[in-house]
Amino acid sequence: MRTLTTLDDLRLELDAARLSGRSIGLVPTMGALHEGHLSLVDRSVAENGVTVVTIFVNPTQFRPGEDLEAYPRQLQDDIALASERGADIVFAPPVHEIYPDGYSTTVSVVGITETLCGAPERRGHEHFDGVTTVVAKLFNMVQADRAYFGQKDAQQVAVIRRMATDLNFRTKVIACPTVREADGLALSSRNAYLTAEERPRALALSKALRSVAGALSDGQRDVATLSAIARDELSVTDSVEYFEIVDPDTLEPVSTIERPVLAVTAARVGKTRLIDNFLLEPHATAVTTPTNPNPTPQAAHLQG
Numbered sequence: 224m225r226t227l228t229t230l231d232d233l234r235l236e237l238d239a240a241r242l243s244g245r246s247i248g249l250v251p252t253m254g255a256l257h258e259g260h261l262s263l264v265d266r267s268v269a270e271n272g273v274t275v276v277t278i279f280v281n282p283t284q285f286r287p288g289e290d291l292e293a294y295p296r297q298l299q300d301d302i303a304l305a306s307e308r309g310a311d312i313v314f315a316p317p318v319h320e321i322y323p324d325g326y327s328t329t330v331s332v333v334g335i336t337e338t339l340c341g342a343p344e345r346r347g348h349e350h351f352d353g354v355t356t357v358v359a360k361l362f363n364m365v366q367a368d369r370a371y372f373g374q375k376d377a378q379q380v381a382v383i384r385r386m387a388t389d390l391n392f393r394t395k396v397i398a399c400p401t402v403r404e405a406d407g408l409a410l411s412s413r414n415a416y417l418t419a420e421e422r423p424r425a426l427a428l429s430k431a432l433r434s435v436a437g438a439l440s441d442g443q444r445d446v447a448t449l450s451a452i453a454r455d456e457l458s459v460t461d462s463v464e465y466f467e468i469v470d471p472d473t474l475e476p477v478s479t480i481e482r483p484v485l486a487v488t489a490a491r492v493g494k495t496r497l498i499d500n501f502l503l504e505p506h507a508t509a510v511t512t513p514t515n516p517n518p519t520p521q522a523a524h525l526q527g
């Protein structure tokens with residue numbers, strides 16, 4: 224496996240791969256790799272001749288109050304993990320390689336970036352601008368056949384799909400199921416911030432989603448009732464940013480569940496902001512079972 228830090232070196236490697244007819248898979252990450260990230264690497268390795276894992280702590284997607292400097296960084300461990308899982312290239316550029324002096328372009332998706340994690344009071348639209356700008360740049364740099372993202376960040380997947388469609392990127396966006404701890408907590412680099420007292424309370428998000436899935440499978444389709452069930456579970460967190468049941472593509476709220484929907488939540492436990500979601504179907508139990516560390520894939524239309 225090669226570790227590269229410049230775009231010139233990356234292009235040389237990838238041009239050679241393309242000439243030899245190999246397909247290219249891209250797995251964008253901010254590092255501190257865990258089994259969630261590595262599940263994306265596994266899928267890319269299974270589906271492509273060459274897998275590029277990018278490790279870049281993108282300064283433009285940090286929210287106000289989020290500490291960029293404190294974000295976990297463990298490049299040597301990440302390189303070892305990516306290599307063990309069969310990645311061919313780790314691209315870990317310094318900030319000036321991505322945003323050189325004079326850099327002035329932002330890629331901005333409107334609409335679906337202004338709700339949920341993007342709500343104006345969270346200045347979340349700026350966060351998504353940071354995400355779409357860096358992902359657009361990585362799509363251009365790598366020109367992958369396929370790029371892999373986690374359904375854990377469901378809104379991010381919807382926003383990136385929109386961007387890729389709107390800007391005619393050839394890279395196919397593929398969403399992969401959320402990987403969880405055995406007790407249901409969705410894996411996240413930010414879980415490292417949780418104290419021993421906070422860790423059990425962090426379970427409230429997946430418990431709330433599981434309770435909603437259970438009530439739905441018992442026949443309850445009214446979103447107001449389901450939201451009350453969720454908010455009851457979420458009351459052990461320090462603050463609930465949102466719990467909503469929305470259309471998986473448009474992220475528009477629904478009032479009754481007649482077709483597949485996304486139940487999404489964000490809450491703070493201590494200083495840590497956590498997010499989670501389940502895809503729910505009216506005629507079945509939840510597609511993701513939080514106690515299952517290897518959940519079955521979510522609905523096909525979210526799989527890319």
Ligand code: AMP
Pocket residue numbers: 251252253254258259260262263371372373374375376399400401402403409410411412
């Ligand atoms: P990040 O390093 O947090 O930017 O995440 C990089 C990619 O890994 C994103 O596409 C995330 O959605 C994905 N990811 C993060 N956590 C998980 C998880 N628990 N299961 C599956 N994918 C994940």
